[in-house]
Amino acid sequence: MEPQPELPARLARDLDGSFTELVGTYQRLVFGLALRVVADRADAEEVAQDTFARAYWALAGYPAERVAAMRLRPWLARIALNLARNRLRRRPPPARPLEDGDGQPLAVAAPAAAEPAQVAERHSDRELLAELLAGLPRGQREAVVLRHVEGLAYAEAAQVLGRPVGTVKTHAHRGVRQLRVELEARKDKEEMPR
Amino acid sequence: MSAIDNTDGGWRELAEDLRGLRADPPATLRPAVLERVGLADALMTVHGPAGPLLVAYNGRGISATAPGADEAGFAERFQARFGRPLRPAGQPPARLAAQVERALTPGRRGAGPRYDLRGTSEFERAVLAKAREIPRGQVRPYAWVAGELGRPAAVRAVGAALGRNPVPVLIPCHRVVGSDGRLTGYAWGVGYKRALLAAEGADPDELERLGRRGTRFFGSDTTRIYCYPTCAHARRVTDRHLMTFTGAAQAAAAGYRPCRVCRPPALTG
Numbered sequence: 262m263e264p265q266p267e268l269p270a271r272l273a274r275d276l277d278g279s280f281t282e283l284v285g286t287y288q289r290l291v292f293g294l295a296l297r298v299v300a301d302r303a304d305a306e307e308v309a310q311d312t313f314a315r316a317y318w319a320l321a322g323y324p325a326e327r328v329a330a331m332r333l334r335p336w337l338a339r340i341a342l343n344l345a346r347n348r349l350r351r352r353p354p355p356a357r358p359l360e361d362g363d364g365q366p367l368a369v370a371a372p373a374a375a376e377p378a379q380v381a382e383r384h385s386d387r388e389l390l391a392e393l394l395a396g397l398p399r400g401q402r403e404a405v406v407l408r409h410v411e412g413l414a415y416a417e418a419a420q421v422l423g424r425p426v427g428t429v430k431t432h433a434h435r436g437v438r439q440l441r442v443e444l445e446a447r448k449d450k451e452e453m454p455r
Numbered sequence: 456m457s458a459i460d461n462t463d464g465g466w467r468e469l470a471e472d473l474r475g476l477r478a479d480p481p482a483t484l485r486p487a488v489l490e491r492v493g494l495a496d497a498l499m500t501v502h503g504p505a506g507p508l509l510v511a512y513n514g515r516g517i518s519a520t521a522p523g524a525d526e527a528g529f530a531e532r533f534q535a536r537f538g539r540p541l542r543p544a545g546q547p548p549a550r551l552a553a554q555v556e557r558a559l560t561p562g563r564r565g566a567g568p569r570y571d572l573r574g575t576s577e578f579e580r581a582v583l584a585k586a587r588e589i590p591r592g593q594v595r596p597y598a599w600v601a602g603e604l605g606r607p608a609a610v611r612a613v614g615a616a617l618g619r620n621p622v623p624v625l626i627p628c629h630r631v632v633g634s635d636g637r638l639t640g641y642a643w644g645v646g647y648k649r650a651l652l653a654a655e656g657a658d659p660d661e662l663e664r665l666g667r668r669g670t671r672f673f674g675s676d677t678t679r680i681y682c683y684p685t686c687a688h689a690r691r692v693t694d695r696h697l698m699t700f701t702g703a704a705q706a707a708a709a710g711y712r713p714c715r716v717c718r719p720p721a722l723t724g
Binding site: 277280281284285288289291292293296297302305306309310313314317318386387390391394405409410411412437440441444 | 465466469470472473474475476477478479480481483484485487488489491492494514
């Protein structure tokens with residue numbers, strides 16, 4: 262399941278020599294998770310930085326056997342999630358509650374190859390989905406992000422969230438169902454006769 | 456829960472769209488993390504007392520300094536010595552910049568920067584800590600540092616440790632001189648050491664003259680205390696009351712005691 266099964270052993274032998282690889286391997290997960298919680302790229306980058314800094318100092322303090330036996334993905338995801346939640350708690354509520362808050366548009370895959378209109382549409386679909394996801398209740402949102410956006414197994418997601426697997430499954434299912442209901446509603450509105 | 460059965464086409468499309476929400480981390484994330492934990496360093500230039508000063512730093516503190524403006528040369532020497540990359544910082548952290556400025560500006564109080572002294576030995580760090588105790592505008596001999604560390608015979612080792620100071624100017628190894636006042640040895644040349652001391656308000660030429668005449672300590676015939684010549688207490692003594700000594704033995708024989716601030720040796724020296 263882990264993308265780099267040998268990495269914990271390497272970190273245990275030589276933390277400084279292998280830590281760059283840890284950041285490279287997990288930065289997408291850590292940043293992505295933070296972004297879906299705090300909904301702001303600058304905040305998410307700070308949360309991601311804090312996550313890796315915490316991880317470094319924790320690893321530096323653990324005995325080698327403990328590091329070698331670590332499951333890095335759920336561990337890092339859990340640190341990121343906690344830091345992101347803390348940041349959200351400290352922040353005043355946003356003016357527009359359903360804002361995705363990405364600030365600048367996210368990169369769209371191969372934009373040059375597609376028709377401009379198509380790109381715009383795809384882009385706005387993506388934004389819409391991000392917006393709807395951000396509007397889900399926290400438990401559902403976190404479960405959907407971990408399972409369906411970041412692709413963790415239910416068991417791993419449950420470990421990250423500190424909840425039973427069944428609860429996480431329920432949350433993820435309800436979240437997805439809610440997203441589909443809202444997407445259908447939008448589509449129906451668009452397809453109404455003019 | 457049948458509505459989200461993963462066999463239905465609508466779900467498959469949504470699942471794909473959700474995976475498409477994975478965001479790419481900004482390119483700045485990895486270098487920022489590595490700098491923060493001290494596996495890479497950033498570079499800034501500040502106004503030093505004797506011209507521009509290149510300063511390397513990471514999340515643990517300031518890791519290296521060098522005079523001048525040759526960023527590429529500095530980065531190369533840094534990489535060779537510490538084995539870490541050094542890249543120019545877009546915008547140095549405001550707090551650190553303020554701390555460096557405070558450390559370099561006379562009369563400014565407040566916390567100085569932290570230092571990242573990995574790669575130095577315990578003895579070297581002790582020597583550097585002693586050098587930091589020497590106030591701006593003052594100097595102490597190598598033998599003073601050795602004596603303060605309880606290793607009076609380790610004068611040469613003190614010199615070697617100061618020569619390996621990774622953060623010269625900020626950790627003022629230039630304030631340590633020969634017992635005879637000569638500005639012996641400096642990684643960037645004795646001329647630069649002289650310029651630094653002069654910029655800080657010490658008078659290196661006068662110190663060398665005193666040394667040549669054999670003067671090691673100043674005393675006051677009113678307090679009957681003797682000091683290193685640059686000690687703030689020695690400089691308050693008026694000419695009429697100023698005594699000079701060639702060593703601690705001479706001062707002791709005259710009934711003088713060592714200053715408790717600059718702590719010259721008590722008997723031999």
